[in-house]
Amino acid sequence: MVSGAGRGERAQETREAILDAAERLFAEHGVGDVSNRQIAQAAGQANNFAVGYHFGAKPDLVRAIVRRYTTETEGRRLRMLAALDDSGESGDLRAWISCLVRPATDHLDALGVPCWRARCLAQFDTVPGLRRIVVDESVSTPSMRRTLEGMFRLLPELPEEVHRERSDMSRLLVVHTLAERERALHEGGGTARRSWEATATGLVDALAGLWPAPVTTETG
């Protein structure tokens, strides 16, 4: 007999295996071209309905993938923000931009190769019906709000709509740059940078130029 705790652990392992298999298959074949049956089989589940049983329909599975990622990066970002408060560097724009970028790159670094997570998230972000889920789950978390507020305080001359525009641009740039790098690592193509750490440096440099860039006043 398996104890209640043992059953709970086993269910948790099954859920993780399903999420891992789904990430891989979505990244390899496209989220629209993968069935729950294929995911169950790739996750080593004898029962083809295992995905539905544990997660429900595809949007629920996508939500679980996004949530697993956000939980990780949210924890990392909150720790970085606490350290930033203590450091006396809260007047440094690069330090805030690092809080946007490094929770993601550090997480991907920790996952190792092969990894499909960044490509999955980038794909969800562009596929109708799934994009809403990513936005709901990851855009206005407490740590993201605090980070963007911190940046706004350092750039008070930025009109509010341009602040929003550059927030969106930052998100798009990070999400898709990380997906491109993950793909290149996986396919053996060339990457602009040799590590996730260096990729983060490149993104922080770029965003440190983008955020305070002069705003052309619209005419007409």
Next chain:
Amino acid sequence: MVSGAGRGERAQETREAILDAAERLFAEHGVGDVSNRQIAQAAGQANNFAVGYHFGAKPDLVRAIVRRYTTETEGRRLRMLAALDDSGESGDLRAWISCLVRPATDHLDALGVPCWRARCLAQFDTVPGLRRIVVDESVSTPSMRRTLEGMFRLLPELPEEVHRERSDMSRLLVVHTLAERERALHEGGGTARRSWEATATGLVDALAGLWPAPVTTETG
């Protein structure tokens, strides 16, 4: 009897109707969730095999969609580059960045609303198997190469790998920012800018900060 020229014209009209229908359905439902049969029906074709007959398999259809877009933007960019040569402004970084951005925004502006093209292209860019097609068709066209070379001449201190990195970032930023705006226009959500022209200005401002941003030397 229809003349040979008449048949050719009609075939061309059918092809355009199929491309339009495919763009709309891909943007609305996701490229992996739309069949050739659905596209044929949406294009008003009685024959369910019309898509296969005119374009072949899905990757060929995707290539035709990308190529239609690239043909348009390539023509616009070549004209902008010629004007830039004549203007004596070829020492102005913003003028070169405009050549990256405005062929796309001007084209979308000309298409009017509703439009699905930007979302389609952004989606292809993240879906495995299709991304290669977008890259092959649109990344190293003559006008893109000339534009990036022009920018490189103005930023000679930029290491070559950072130039490549920022080229990739520019492309990702433009592709996905335009798709987000097109989606917001279509769904009636708020947009940061009130026109495609103003969106171009926002992107040029951002990229004019990003490109010359100081490069942190990697250690270790």
